[in-house]
Amino acid sequence: MLVFRDFRDDVARASNGSRLVIKPSDVEIDSKGFADYVIRVFRYRHEDWFGSWFSAFSEAVRSLDFIERCELSGDYINISISGKSLFSTIKQSMDTVGVFPETFQDPDRVVVEHTSANPTGPIHVGRIRNSIIGDSMARIMSRYGYRVSTQYFVNDSGKQVMALYEGHKRFFPDSEMTVDNLMKGYQKIYSEMESLGGEDAVLGPLLKRYEIPDTALIEEIRGVCTIVLNSIRNTLLKLNIKIDDFVFESGFLQGEEIARAFEMLEGSLRAEGAARYVDTPWGKKEFLVRSDGTKLYLARDLAYHLFKADHFDVIVDVLGEDHKDYAKSLKYILSDLIGVDKKIEFLIYSFISLEGSKLSTRQGNIITVEDLITRADQEARKIIAGKQGEYSVEAMENIAKVVATNSVRFNIVRVNPQKPMVFRWEDAMNTDGDSAPFIMYSYSRAFSIMEKTRPSQKLSLEFDSTEKGLLWNMYLYADFIKRSVDSKRPDLIAFYLLNLTKAFNDFYSRCQVNVDDDGVRGRRLEITSMYSRIVRDAAGLLGMNVLDRM
RNA sequence: GGGUCCGUGGCCUAGUUUGGAUAAGGCACCGUCCUUCUAAGUCGGUGAUCGGGGGUUCAAAUCCCCCCGGGCCCGCCA
Structure with missing residues (x-):
């Protein structure tokens, strides 16, 4: 099982003993961008006791050290976690046990x-x-x-x-x-x-x-x-x-x-x-x-x-x-x-x-995996050849090989197992947008940042909304692993990797890491490092490798 | 025929288990940004009767029923 600080437990606990007891499962991860967590209160909102209940509850929640915001908005209680708390939760785990989230060895x-x-x-x-x-x-x-x-x-x-x-x-x-x-x-x-x-x-x-x-x-x-x-x-x-x-x-x-x-x-x-x-x-x-x-x-x-x-x-x-x-x-x-x-x-x-025909070993109407890998490798080489960077022959071959392997795996695993798939070469070879190279590329940029940025001993822990957004996505890693295991859905990890990558790309375009301010540089460098470790970890769950340079 | 799974913009995919805020990404198309750490990138735009019809509900892509289309199963094969 996973061991990490689940803020939902504390939020729910803040309602203990009150008229309306919130369960951790009632505290949902928001997917619409209103907050980090939401609690739906339509059922109770028009009760005469709701107003006083909410003021007591929100006060209790706000007094928790990790809360940044807790407010009522229509039928929802929107709750946000502070960037600082997310940062320290992830960093502490990485510093002490080397990974986030920590794993407790299950005897099973x-x-x-x-x-x-x-x-x-x-x-x-x-x-x-x-x-x-x-x-x-x-x-x-x-x-x-x-x-x-x-x-x-x-x-x-x-x-x-x-x-x-x-x-x-x-x-x-x-x-x-x-x-x-x-x-x-x-x-x-x-x-x-x-x-x-x-x-x-x-x-x-x-x-x-x-x-x-x-x-x-x-x-x-x-x-x-x-x-x-x-x-x-x-x-x-x-x-x-x-x-x-x-x-x-x-x-x-x-x-x-x-x-x-x-x-x-x-x-x-x-x-x-x-x-x-x-x-x-x-x-x-x-x-x-x-x-x-x-x-x-x-x-x-x-x-x-x-x-x-x-x-x-x-x-x-x-x-x-x-x-x-x-x-x-x-x-x-x-x-x-x-x-x-x-x-x-x-x-x-x-x-x-x-497309159009059936896969049948008897009729020889098959595309072998060897064919698929070979062609993916060729496609990757073509793409690399079209790039501006200078690559040695070995570097190019290695990048092509990893891109091909990752692409083949990612383009298949990212679909819900329950859903039927039609094989199309253009989908299997996809390297733009929601793809393996999209994820890999962001990792390489992070690596490049870490290489080029002067280290800083100082850490200013004032996170802006972009940094916070990335931290929140990193923190969600634990939740995605759990959901993936519970529902036997490896595609959820693929979906997670894409979300994480988008959050990092946002960070990359808005937040310059290599800046003069030691506090800001230290903080952003640390975020970049944490991100790179999580993306490498998560990619590994799908059997994908990330490259320092590509 | 019986069972089962799937159907979301032109195309691909998430969201359906546990009903709730403007249905979310990507491809393609149009436009933006390389004298800031890698442009396989960023930002914006066009584009959706959520297969169809009924029902339940204050509220349905999501639950129930019927229908349509497609996959798979209905071996003394594996």
């Missing part, structure tokens, strides 16, 4: 499962939203104070990967097992599945061997998956996405967990021939075992979740909206039928679609 261990794409080909833009949201959410929860691990559940036991293995074996047995060659076999076996006798004839025997289990075969297929997985992992690393653990499905085929799952479900399991399923309250049959005795993905996934529940307190799964109903069933079976008492949460996101 969290596992965020994300990506988990079938290792049957390179990752594409439709999938990458999962990885970007998942990685960002893991970083945000970690910043909040949880002990977070990320996991990728690797499907190395399903029909798709068997087709990957079988396709290569049948059609290109002599070619090297590269991602490209494996893909060729995969696509060929699916295109010829009918003439080969159908899925059951082609993959059925392999499925059977998994149940025996034929460990040599399982090892072999796992090896094939690993080849594709390594390329996916490399792509993800280019976007600063590092997954802590890759957990293989094959590890749950015969293990203790799957035995336990079936044991716990014994009373709930129903039969249809030799097949086994459970009923959900909403009338769906969820099958765990086929009539030929082989197990379905759900069985292995339940085992995997029991494994996660054994090691973690909170389980977060990042899933596409196509898995929404599946997730509901999974949670029902785990929590209500098996009795897992750990918190299980799903972060469901809508798909990224291509």
Whole structure:
């Protein structure tokens, strides 16, 4: 959890014992520019006691050392915090523990499962939203104070990967097992599945061997998956996405967990021939075992979740909206039928679609993430080449690389996961306005200021409204982290970064830092330094790096 | 067909959970500012029946109902 001085608590406390007790949650952060906090009092404003209540309340509030203003305006009580209090709150935290807001290590261990794409080909833009949201959410929860691990559940036991293995074996047995060659076999076996006798004839025997289990075969297929997985992992690393653990499905085929799952479900399991399923309250049959005795993905996934529940307190799964109903069933079976008492949460996101057409791995109608990164890198180089500054080749390449990575991540994470996205190159490449470079650029200017400004030991703590506005935005960082964690919305951090950047740009254009007055210079330099630390911190939550120069 | 999510200026996005002050940013377009710390920037302007219709309320982008449009799900695939 976060530890910081929340002024709302004190404001609310000022009403204790009075006719109208204000709760901290009644003290809202103003978004319309009237004040810092607002309390809505429409309901009480026309009561005969309201006048005397307000005068007592406002007097109590005004006597608090951090209050600059507290007044009634129509249906609202507008409250402002003094710049000095914001400044000292943030600075004190940074001076003592190095960051604002401070984190109190939460004992809860969290596992965020994300990506988990079938290792049957390179990752594409439709999938990458999962990885970007998942990685960002893991970083945000970690910043909040949880002990977070990320996991990728690797499907190395399903029909798709068997087709990957079988396709290569049948059609290109002599070619090297590269991602490209494996893909060729995969696509060929699916295109010829009918003439080969159908899925059951082609993959059925392999499925059977998994149940025996034929460990040599399982090892072999796992090896094939690993080849594709390594390329996916490399792509993800280019976007600063590092997954802590890759957990293989094959590890749950015969293990203790799957035995336990079936044991716990014994009373709930129903039969249809030799097949086994459970009923959900909403009338769906969820099958765990086929009539030929082989197990379905759900069985292995339940085992995997029991494994996660054994090691973690909170389980977060990042899933596409196509898995929404599946997730509901999974949670029902785990929590209500098996009795897992750990918190299980799903972060469901809508798909990224291509304009006019669908993303389909089978049809080869995809834009790979590698393509996206490469093109973003080229765009960034073009833009840099058009700038006036002098850049060495290495500097230029590094800036382009970071801008490209940040842009790809930012342009995807900034949209509410719930909202569908249509992929357009011009949006993905956006570097003006609400974009990653907009944020990065402001940071670089701040760095430049700190480099060029003569230090000052003096601090005059008279903040003007622009400085105050920036401080207020810095202070809101804590609130945004909390809201982002509570609502599982990494996009809120993106929104926060844009607001913070706008506040700094305002400060930059109105407040000259490098001035003769030692007190003013000291104060503004300190504000600039605090801003740069917060923006770097917040950008990090989205896996973005900021650059000293660009 | 049933379920579910989405629909906000020409385009993209925030605001919807918890109803309240002039619906907020960005792109594009028009104009402003480089002899003040980086112009990937700043300031200003044009532009919105908040998909449509009803309802609840003193008050609706926000809650309820119906309709329209789109995504996704409705496998003994994963």
